[in-house]
Amino acid sequence: MKLDNIYKEEKKSAFAKLSEIIITMASRPSGLIGLSILVFHIILAFISPYIAPHDFKAIDPTLMLQAPSAEYWFGTDDLGRDVFTRTILGGRTALTITFFGSLIALLWGGLLGIFCGLVGGKIDDVVMRIVDAFLSIPWILAMLLIVSLLGTSTEVLIPALGFFYGKGIVRVARAATHDVIAKDFIVSARARGHSNFSIIWNEIIPNVRDAILVEGAMRWSWMLLGFSSLSFLGFGVSPPTPDWGLMISNARGLMSFAYWAVIAPIVGLSSLIIGINLTADAFAKALGIDRSTKAPV
Amino acid sequence: MTDIIQKVKNLSIGFRSKKGEEILILKNISTNIKKGETVGIVGESGSGKSTLALAMMGYVKHGLYTIGGECQFNSSNLLRMKSKDLEKIRGRKIAMIPQNAGQALTPNLKIGYQIDEALQLHSDLDEKEREKKISELLNKVRLPSPETIALRYPHELSGGQQQRVAVAMALAGTPDLLLLDEPTTGLDVTTQAHVLELLNFIAKDTGTSMVYVSHDLGAIAQVSDRIIVMYSGEIVLEGPSRDILKRPIHPYTHGLLKSIPKLSLAGLPESMPGSQPQPGTIQSGCSFFDRCNFSDENCKNNSPKLEFLKNLNTSVRCFNYEKLVNESQASQTFNKIKNKSQDKEILNLSEVSISYAKQKLLDQIFNRISDDNPTVKDININIKKGETIALVGESGSGKSTILKSIAGLLRTKDGLIRFDENRNLSSDLKERDPNDLRIIQLIFQNPDESLNPNHTVEEIIAQPLKLYFGLKGEELKKNIIDLLQKVRLGEFYTSRYPRQLSGGEKQRVAVARAFAAKPDIILCDEVTSALDVSVQAAVLNLLQQLKEDFGTTYIFVSHDLAVVRAISDRVAVLYQGRLCEVGPSNDVYKFPSHPYTEVLLGAVLEPDPDIKPKLVAEDIVEERPPEKGCSFQGRCSRIVGDICKKEIPPWQLTDSGNAIRCHIPIKELQKEQF
Amino acid sequence: MIFLIIKRILLGFITLFIVSIITFVGTEVLPGDACTTYLERQAFGEQLEACYRRLGLNVPAYERYVSWALNAIQGDFGYSLSGEMPIKDVLGPRIKNSLVLASAAIFIGIPIALILGIITALWRDKLPDVAISTVTIFAMTIPEFISATLLILIIAIWLEWLPGIVIVPTDVSFLELLPNIILPVVAIAMIMTAHMARMVRSSVIQVMASEYVQMAILKGVPYWKMVFKHVLPNALLPAINVVALTIAWLLGGVVVTEVVFNYPGLGRLVIESISNRDLPTVQALAIILASIYVSINLLADLLTLMLNPRLKTLQIRK
Ligand SMILES: Nc1ncnc2c1ncn2[C@@H]1O[C@H](COP(=O)(O)OP(=O)(O)OP(=O)(O)O)[C@@H](O)[C@H]1O
Ligand code: SF4
Ligand code: SF4
Ligand SMILES: [Mg+2]
Secondary structure (H helix, E strand, O other): OHHHHHOOOOOOOHHHHHHHHHHHHHOOHHHHHHHHHHHHHHHHHHHHHHHOOOOOOOOOHHHOOOOOOOOOOOOEOOOOOEHHHHHHHOOHHHHHHHHHHHHHHHHHHHHHHHHHHHHOHHHHHHHHHHHHHHHHOOHHHHHHHHHHHHOOOHHHHHHHHHHHHHHHHHHHHHHHHHHHHOOHHHHHHHHHOOOHHHHHHHHHHHHHHHHHHHHHHHHHHHHHHHHHHHHHOOOOOOOOOOOHHHHHHHHHOOOOOOOHHHHHHHHHHHHHHHHHHHHHHHHHHHOOOOOOOOOOO | OOOEEEEEEEEEEEEEOOOOOEEEEEEEEEEEEEOOOEEEEEOOOOOOHHHHHHHOOOOOOOOOEEEEEEEEEOOEEHHHOOHHHHHHHEOOOEEEEOOOHHHHOOOOOOHHHHHHHHHHHHOOOOHHHHHHHHHHHHHHOOOOOHHHHHOOOHHHOOHHHHHHHHHHHHHOOOOOEEEEEOOOOOOOHHHHHHHHHHHHHHHHHHOOEEEEEEOOHHHHHHHOOEEEEEEOOEEEEEEEHHHHHHOOOOHHHHHHHHHOOOOOOOOEOOOOOOOOOOOOOOOOOOOOHHHOOOOOHHHHHOOOOOEEEOOOOEEEOOOOOHHHHOOOOOOOOOEOOOOOOOOOEEEEEEEEEEOOOOOOHHHHHOOOOOOOOOOEEEEEEEEEOOOEEEEEOOOOOOHHHHHHHHHOOOOOOEEEEEEOOOEEOOOOHHHOOHHHHHHEEEEOOOHHHHOOOOOOHHHHHHHHHHHHHOOOHHHHHHHHHHHHHHOOOOHHHHHOOHHHOOHHHHHHHHHHHHHHOOOOEEEEEOOOOOOOHHHHHHHHHHHHHHHHHHOOEEEEEEOOHHHHHHHOOEEEEEEOOEEEEEEEHHHHHHOOOOHHHHHHHHHOOOOOOOOOOOOOOOOOOOOOOOOOOOOOOOOOOOOOOHHHHHOOOOEEEOOOOOEEEOOOOHHHHHHOOO | OHHHHHHHHHHHHHHHHHHHHHHHHHHHHOOOOHHHHHOOOOOOHHHHHHHHHHHOOOOOHHHHHHHHHHHHHOOOOOEOOOOOOEHHHHHHHHHHHHHHHHHHHHHHHHHHHHHHHHHHHHOOOOHHHHHHHHHHHHHHHOOHHHHHHHHHHHHHHHOOOOOOOOOOOOOOOHHHHHHHHHHHHHHHHHHHHHHHHHHHHHHHHHHHOOHHHHHHHHOOOOHHHHHHHHHHHHHHHHHHHHHHHHHHHHHHHHHHHHHHHOOOOHHHHHHHHHHOOOHHHHHHHHHHHHHHHHHHHHHHHHHHHHHOHHHHHHHHHO
């Protein structure tokens, strides 16, 4: 790769760097598809309340389980609600909650990981033991417990998801930090007498940032998967707010004769997860990080 | 014609850049390898020498492709051959000895199996015979107790032993042609000399042809009959070994030979400007034009062809080679360095010991270190202001460890480090005040690792300026540009990232960063070993110049004795963390008195076919220093008996102020040399 | 070596110990205790007191922890609140059923993942790789409940090949269970296989680029011999640990799949006991699931240790 240095580059602004990364991502077909899907869903999340043709919570017993028609594009559900309306609205909550959840995961996981990697020794041992212990409790059990005792409000879900999906980031950030602190430029900074804070901020973070961001992007897709599983089990978004996981779970029992009510949210949710995943993949490749060797912990 | 074993014809190999351009790594290479001869291919990193060697086996790395030409072996083109047929040639007719045997031996397979595999593939021997053959081969490469070695895994051997195994593996198929890609780079000086000697022996013994690829003219000089010099993907000079080394008629080779420090000559060699261009950047003209002292207008626009000179039996790619034909021997004009050291002492190490041993809980609590046999022990050195003192020794001899302690990165176990006669520096970083940290700066071996890849040159140099002097804004900028100029880099480098610089440029940035702190002492840890030969001399000259300007003191660590000879005023020789000899470089190099110094100097490879290395001691690797007695007892060929094993030898002083630590009386030591 | 094994096992126990504290403290600090949450605040004086006495909630927390932990070590997790029977009796058959499901998925998944991973790596960027990798990306990202729902819709409802919902009592023989578990096993195996195949792929690719593989080629070792002798042993070794982590992670997915198929395993018990606010059972489940996770990882560690000559000698030397 050293051969590409011949095209000398100058220092770039953060914005220029970002747009360059996005262009690299979009230059592969899979990255382009992923980005388009993601952008589509994000735009949809913003505009769907204004374009929805029907009221998402209008119950009408006379319209129960109607097949798709010109009026009701995707048919109606068991309460006579328009499936199309509910489908285009059904990603908003999930998208918002998991986005902020990932941010929290990224922050606490990344910082704790860097800290552990840097100080090492006993503190590191103890923290990693505890992180390991949290890892060994299945996330779904822990999440279900928290949600069932504290409720399903956004203020509970975001920090809870953020906490449980941040554990894995701790490990990644710690490993990345370990790789970096062995390098001579850190030794050199220490020998010069820079403070720990300055070393973390100037030397470590710029060098582990990419790995942690990629990890965060991966977490996002897993968190979405986890969150919709919760919804599906009835522990996520509470009705009547439309949500794909919940819609799938409700329509499942009736799918032998009203498959449309289940297909529409399935397509919505799957496409979003795949979109995020492909984007995360392309992001990793654009930054030169191989993400496929990692377990989804 | 029949004695030609491999014929490379108009070979071009390249790759496609991200922008879709075809970039050449090998440009139209043609050469022949004759039966029984050893050809050395020399060139700096990126010149395409490994690619050429691999092509000779019909192998092109993933990402590269053949653009044209062929590699003929027995009149069939290897580059077009099916893999089925190649399998019958590789290992059997042509075998490869890789640079880094540690990486090239499969980690999960035993040594014996890996050799056996080659035998199974390339011989008809039955199991019994193969077993015998494995022992024979291991014996031939002089590995001790072949039976047990065969049962080991690669990681259980030392670097030198791994390299020998690789040689044995290559010999298993009794090949007609052996390709060696930097087979001794990365080995210790003494081990390197031994492996080379083994290769020479094998060449004579088996009559195999060899292609020896290296960046090291010293190693090439010892083994080859003919030398091919590569530059930027082209052959620039090809001819008999002796002629090339004694009378190089290509400007690049001429300059290169002049820029290599020699053991026999004190002082700094001349340096060559610039560095090798990246592939794909040369559009027209001679690829050496930027760096050439003999160039003219013609060279700028036209590319010279490789021209065969019948009378000299040499091919050369240069318009102006005649200017060099008559210049006998690359005449050496070394700038003798003047010893600028003053009488004032600047740093004093007394009785310093350093231990890496993991400390028990009790010792941790009492904040003390207990270790009977520490890595570094009893170091007494007194360093004068303005001098350059070098620490030499094989890898693992504790050179870097001592530097780390001086810098405060590692706590000493015992002893005192004093700065300026009264400031105590026997503490680690946390206990030193900012000024203590400022006066001592470090320069590292590998600039790739010592510069933060995410910072620009400006940010890198700004760090010490901000930290120690609190500079800001215009003043900071001005200081940075000043420093860049001091290390001969232009202002436009400020916005570059390390990955956009060549190795030499990166090391200059590291030097600038060290000087930014206005230190009194600079610790240089193998600062030139990651650099190309043609760049090394320039960095050495720069260091010397800066030192004269600023009156800085250098502590210079290196395994390369010729480099040390060039730059240092005094030398301290270390073995297993214990001092063997300390003295003015002239004396240490003139009368190698300590048995270990003798071993080290004997193993140095000079780029001169007439100077052969002297192999005195075995190249065993010792893992720990001996518990008592002389540290060198395990390998000393002049050991006097029990006294060496029991008692630590005393310091003896020679008339010239050279201190030697050995039980053999000084007079006797010096006598034996002649 | 022995020392290292013992050390790993000890670390496993320490992890479990911390898990037990986490679950205990977790259920303690979250609002409501076992009795109030279970009885949903309908309980008054007498009834609540009785419940407290029965669960021993009237003694200080640390004492409860100690006695609970001591009993748990012996396999006694106390009484389930909803079933009013010993938790270990509730757990027994459920563990068995889940084990059947998970191990079937693992035994089918691992070989397929290996084969797919190796094929995609050896034919890197060629048609087989592109095709398989596209499929695995889908299989990997789509949540279990969606693939399970689709499987039911297509195989069970439209094609009517297999039963879609498992309607069996908790205690049935394996043969009776078999047709019922095919779809759930496929649903679980799909996502797991996809994950593992991708890991194997990148591990093999890494090893293929190593110097020792290049050396083997230059030595004239035939292609497949090289793959089996020089590549796979080195590529699969590091994959073991990652595979273990994936398997452990999928325990969560098993929960969802069991609910979709109405399968009487641990997963459904998780949902049931949480819906019923049966905290003692939840605690027991947390410990059980954590032990499964810890043991799978321990197994992987030991396996790696045994197979890796490098680690082996390292330990002997020490
Ligand atoms: N797979 C590859 N793809 C693209 N470029 C490559 C590849 N392998 C090598 N190169 C480039 O080809 C050039 C020549 O490489 P080669 O390995 O032959 O050099 P060398 O003279 O052996 O150097 P060294 O002394 O560092 O081993 C270098 O610029 C290198 O970066
Ligand atoms: S052709 Fe010209 S530039 Fe090239 S080496 Fe010869 S003299 Fe120098
Ligand atoms: S003291 Fe003895 S062992 Fe040591 S160098 Fe002198 S002669 Fe050799
Ligand atoms: Mg090379």
